[in-house]
Amino acid sequence: MILQPVIHHWRDFNRADRLAGTASVTMMVLILVALLAPLLPLDPPDQVAAHPRLSEPSADLVFGSDNLGRNMLSRVLQGARITILLSAIAVLLASVAGVAIGLIAAYSGKALDEIISRFSDIVFSFPAVLMGLLITAIVGPGEFAAICAIILVTLPPIVRVVRAAAMEVTGTDYVTIAWLSGASPARLLLVNVLPNISVPVVTQVAYSISIGMLVESALSFLGLGPQPPAASLGSLLREGSVYITVAPWLVFGPAIFLVIAIWSTNLIGEGLRVFFDPVRARCLEE
Amino acid sequence: MRDLLNVESLTISYRTRDHLVTALLEVSLTLAQGEILGIIGESGCGKSTFSSVIGKLLGPAGVVENGHITFGGKDVLSFSGQELRSYRANDIAYVFQDPMNTLDPTKTIGAQFRRLISASAWRQKAIEALAHVGLTDWRRVLPSYPHQLSGGMAQRAVIAMALIRKPRLLIADEPTAALDASIRCSVMDLLTAWCAEIGSAMIIISHDIPVISNYCDRIGVMYAGRFVEIAPAEDFIVGPRHPYAMALLASEPGQEGEDAVLQSLEGSPPPSISRAPGCAFADRCIYRTAPCSAGFPPLVACGSSKVACIRLGDIHGEAAS
Amino acid sequence: MTTIISIRNASVQFRSGPPWAPRIVNALHNVSIDIKPRQIVGLVGESGSGKTTLGRVCLGLQELTSGTIEFSGTPIAKLDRKQLKGQLAAVLQNPRMSLNPSLRVAHSVAEPLKIDRHLSATEARKQVDKMLERVGLASGVGNRFPNELSGGQRQRVSIARALITNPKFILFDEAVSALDVSVQAQILNLLRELQSSAGFAALFISHDLAATRYVCDRVVVLYHGGIMEECGRRMLYREARHPYTRGLQAASGLIDAAGTALKLDDRAGPSSGCALFRRCPVSMPRCETQLPPTRTSGEGSVFCHLVSDAGATSSGDGDPISHDARGAAQTPFRRRSLHMPG
Numbered sequence: 001m002i003l004q005p006v007i008h009h010w011r012d013f014n015r016a017d018r019l020a021g022t023a024s025v026t027m028m029v030l031i032l033v034a035l036l037a038p039l040l041p042l043d044p045p046d047q048v049a050a051h052p053r054l055s056e057p058s059a060d061l062v063f064g065s066d067n068l069g070r071n072m073l074s075r076v077l078q079g080a081r082i083t084i085l086l087s088a089i090a091v092l093l094a095s096v097a098g099v100a101i102g103l104i105a106a107y108s109g110k111a112l113d114e115i116i117s118r119f120s121d122i123v124f125s126f127p128a129v130l131m132g133l134l135i136t137a138i139v140g141p142g143e144f145a146a147i148c149a150i151i152l153v154t155l156p157p158i159v160r161v162v163r164a165a166a167m168e169v170t171g172t173d174y175v176t177i178a179w180l181s182g183a184s185p186a187r188l189l190l191v192n193v194l195p196n197i198s199v200p201v202v203t204q205v206a207y208s209i210s211i212g213m214l215v216e217s218a219l220s221f222l223g224l225g226p227q228p229p230a231a232s233l234g235s236l237l238r239e240g241s242v243y244i245t246v247a248p249w250l251v252f253g254p255a256i257f258l259v260i261a262i263w264s265t266n267l268i269g270e271g272l273r274v275f276f277d278p279v280r281a282r283c284l285e286e
Numbered sequence: 287m288r289d290l291l292n293v294e295s296l297t298i299s300y301r302t303r304d305h306l307v308t309a310l311l312e313v314s315l316t317l318a319q320g321e322i323l324g325i326i327g328e329s330g331c332g333k334s335t336f337s338s339v340i341g342k343l344l345g346p347a348g349v350v351e352n353g354h355i356t357f358g359g360k361d362v363l364s365f366s367g368q369e370l371r372s373y374r375a376n377d378i379a380y381v382f383q384d385p386m387n388t389l390d391p392t393k394t395i396g397a398q399f400r401r402l403i404s405a406s407a408w409r410q411k412a413i414e415a416l417a418h419v420g421l422t423d424w425r426r427v428l429p430s431y432p433h434q435l436s437g438g439m440a441q442r443a444v445i446a447m448a449l450i451r452k453p454r455l456l457i458a459d460e461p462t463a464a465l466d467a468s469i470r471c472s473v474m475d476l477l478t479a480w481c482a483e484i485g486s487a488m489i490i491i492s493h494d495i496p497v498i499s500n501y502c503d504r505i506g507v508m509y510a511g512r513f514v515e516i517a518p519a520e521d522f523i524v525g526p527r528h529p530y531a532m533a534l535l536a537s538e539p540g541q542e543g544e545d546a547v548l549q550s551l552e553g554s555p556p557p558s559i560s561r562a563p564g565c566a567f568a569d570r571c572i573y574r575t576a577p578c579s580a581g582f583p584p585l586v587a588c589g590s591s592k593v594a595c596i597r598l599g600d601i602h603g604e605a606a607s
Numbered sequence: 608m609t610t611i612i613s614i615r616n617a618s619v620q621f622r623s624g625p626p627w628a629p630r631i632v633n634a635l636h637n638v639s640i641d642i643k644p645r646q647i648v649g650l651v652g653e654s655g656s657g658k659t660t661l662g663r664v665c666l667g668l669q670e671l672t673s674g675t676i677e678f679s680g681t682p683i684a685k686l687d688r689k690q691l692k693g694q695l696a697a698v699l700q701n702p703r704m705s706l707n708p709s710l711r712v713a714h715s716v717a718e719p720l721k722i723d724r725h726l727s728a729t730e731a732r733k734q735v736d737k738m739l740e741r742v743g744l745a746s747g748v749g750n751r752f753p754n755e756l757s758g759g760q761r762q763r764v765s766i767a768r769a770l771i772t773n774p775k776f777i778l779f780d781e782a783v784s785a786l787d788v789s790v791q792a793q794i795l796n797l798l799r800e801l802q803s804s805a806g807f808a809a810l811f812i813s814h815d816l817a818a819t820r821y822v823c824d825r826v827v828v829l830y831h832g833g834i835m836e837e838c839g840r841r842m843l844y845r846e847a848r849h850p851y852t853r854g855l856q857a858a859s860g861l862i863d864a865a866g867t868a869l870k871l872d873d874r875a876g877p878s879s880g881c882a883l884f885r886r887c888p889v890s891m892p893r894c895e896t897q898l899p900p901t902r903t904s905g906e907g908s909v910f911c912h913l914v915s916d917a918g919a920t921s922s923g924d925g926d927p928i929s930h931d932a933r934g935a936a937q938t939p940f941r942r943r944s945l946h947m948p949g
Contacts, residue, residue: 182692496860
């Protein structure tokens, strides 16, 4: 019963962009499977010698087993859980910070705006991996470093999108009129600006999650993310790459999961953009 | 005079997600060569649909359900490919409301003329065309980008481009709405004078009743996807016959006396055009009676006008002949 | 009687271009206007005439380069927004952009009340419903979002929001321009009715002379940042004195266009002298070099050499250049004979 409105909105969304509708269902399934993996009837991901070493994929062992005889499916699901969780947490923090900073930049004008914009340009100009290396050099490798790197990579675009959208809305008549009737800056921003920039912000956040997963995987691939025995999709890829000539399935499992997850998130982001597009809304109106 | 354009019981709908929305309903009209027809009506009455279907510009959502359009004896709706391109290029031309949307912002006016005229003498022809619309300073206009011109100059350049190939029909959709009031008349003077010179007919769609009444030979009033009155301009401005046209004219400020109150027309046009029988205007009409909702009122001749109202005789105290 | 808004010799300049080659645009030049309580003053002008800038000046949104503006006798620069809130309101042009799309209509209308009066939600809602009824909207409209309303309904909501704090002054900036003729008449009539019951003062900015004279007590005509003519509304039901005003009258079909239509000239006006020089149908050589003097009479003020000359010779209120202008009432929208240009 609670799902009724969710399904209703999903139907509209699916009708606007069927690919994105499918992608949203796929992503939902991936997240559920990754989160509920401990409850599924699978071998524990760290159980060594549960199966013969480097066994090929079969009906029981969908992704085969690794060099220590661990079930790759369990490992991929555990790795996916870490990858998705880390990027979700990081992007959540980045969006809260990005919305606040972007609104302040748009509202304060001139000097502060200039400082914020230039600073975010500078941060944005560093390649993601370089940024990750810099941070691990300071805080040491691990989950915290990964989160920091994702935040620093996804924050500048969010700030930019929020600032641009907020500036456009600040110039509209209804904000002028609210200002005229004596509204405080907080009221102007929270009541009149924030709800009307939600569309570009939500879209940008969806893109940020896919960037987050990519950055996390890249860092883990370089061994700078979560440390063993914890594994994320990136570190599984690195471990598997050693055996790529003899047991290519070690790479296929995590790679397929990562590709599907990132592709789906991008499609959802694109779908959200189309779904909220004012031109499309006008077509429906008429 | 031979008929240039003949529209016969044209019905057009737009396809939406799950149903068809009617935009024009059984519209018939003839336009003689060189004639200037003005169309007025509130937004959403089908004026723009009517103007775009003549150039077969309906877009993928538009569906012609019924009817014919003949232009110079040929069936427009059956045109395709080369035939359609040559019809759009040589027989008709459009002028839209906003010149800045019509002109390509990345090309100079000269370059845009050059695209229209392939002849080597394009420059001479462009200069002549610009002179026709009062832009004699071609040394400045031709190398200018659209944003470097004022709105009035840009719209005149658009008119020059529309008329340079001497079309037989010019369709002007709100040609003066984006212009300042004080140059509207001058621009309309230039436009109508040039059309008269090359013998082009014109359909002007406008909200601006002074513009329509000044420059048109005939005036058509549209409501809910149909013409409710078509009348010679002289007769129309003195006394429109249809209650809707009367109300529309009475609500235009400009003719009321010093202490008079504007007769405003309450309500708004129906959001979707219904095909149920009865006069679409009935629920806003002050002359409504029970028979009004019984059947479609046909366009009947009434003097020199054609009016779609069953109560004409009672309203104007004369028999509709 | 005190004035609500008093503008004296106001000028506004905008600078553009790079610092080494600045371009200065005079948006307003030496403009003086008084708006008295319960008075609607019309401001007519074309694009680029500075009318929107003047509107922003009245709301304190635009600083003056020189000159003064007083609100109820106090310079507006000395008042802060706390003292002014609830006293100034505005109804702006674009009905699509003037209401917050994510707030329900009732919420939008109640916003000034909540800020100004700190009323409880139910009390505010009661006042909002009363106000929505007063501007002719059904009570159900309050629960809808702006994109579910028609242009006319949105403009009614904007008016309700402007009136809800019972302000002393309301700015209407092109408030009816985007509407269909039929809806425009509804809003104009509503405005007249509300003004006589609520008694606010207002500045009604429009490019449409016919609509302006219908609702205003006095009309100011602006061209290129300067006032051309200021007169009572009755004057605009006859033939105005300034050639520019008459050109606008002719363009709206209010008077005969013969001999009054403005010329089409794309060149800029002379640097000294009358800004209208190149477009004026009755300009004289003097107009190019000398600024016209102000001529004030019972009918208002006119800034034109011709009017001032004629006034000096015929001692007073003779109406020198006005042609015989009656008969206007019988045939509205007279047809003009088409003539070839040139």
